Amino acid sequence: MGISEFLQSPEILNAAPGMQAEVLRALILTKTREWFAGHPHDAAALANNYAAFGLPHDSAFIRDASDQVALHYFEKLLPLCGMPRDYHDFLSRHTDCADAIAQLKECTDRRQPVLLTGFHFGAIELIVPVLAIHHLPITPVLRFRSVHFSGLAHQRARDMAISGLFGSIGFIEIGKPGTAAALEMSAVLRRNEFLITMVDEKTEYSRKTKLFEREVWGGAGIDRLLAFTPGPVRVFTPAMVRIADRFRLELSEIPTDPPNRLIDLVYDRIHQTVRAHPEQWYFLHEEVPFHTTPSATHEKAGA
């Protein structure tokens, strides 16, 4: 069992609806600290990944980074807590997104499709619901940890839409039987809606790019998706940055011409965001898709 499965166990999933957000947050933080204390190899892997990118990796920094990993899982489970109104109130009170929403609404007004190139950083789990409370037509591409969680998420999204406080959220579940993900993703863009997909996971269509001077597999095939989708599609790299107990949605538009530069430009943006807030790069608690193995070229970090 990994930390992801541990923090999304059936017990936690079933208990979450009856919890207040602060109680769930404290529970996930405690359980994550227990996990890293009991699995020193995972803490060392996190430190080694930071070291491989030339980022801070001392023990105080890694403690902070592992708490950020916990917050990521808390934010993933947060929609299950309480009623849709509670979630709406939480998002409304804690997020600063006026500029980003204005940019995206302009795309809607012009009937322009939008591709949001997500990456494993900060409070990414809040991006979709924040767009939904502004009734922007958003579909995330994702993979649920379990059929159980998938069912809960679909039901909660329906409840949120029925409440009228959120717009409808579509889901494209990678790997689900009967799903033709790329076709469905293109269909979202053809409808002039918004699609958010992760670009930093390795897929069959990832290609070599650079991040902090390291060669990694990146893009997850978004260049092919755009090549086979009638354009023009507006592309933005979003980041939901945690600032104390608030969140700020930052958007950077990525030029799509020339197409062969797209992924490198997205990765330049990822680099800038991570450089500013390295502790929020929770991606590094899992296996990083290095193009070449880092073990031969970086000094192993102690943790």
Next chain:
Amino acid sequence: MESAQITSTIRDLIVEIGEDAGVDSAKITDDAHFIKDMGLDSMALLEVLATMEKKFGVQIPESEFPNITTIAKCAETVRKYLALKA
């Protein structure tokens, strides 16, 4: 465009995409399922869709995407939208 020519053009397209994907050419028949029989993935299906639209000058709506499963069904779909365009 002749019906047989549409099927032949789509067959050539699938052979080309199949070669890139390492599909055994013996598995490529007009009724072979792109995913179940040939092992193509959804990105390949998107390439089939986009290339058909470009080659035949048609726009295939989302409701027809479930029909992008075999050469025969693709040809039928293209014929339908060429006829609507005429």
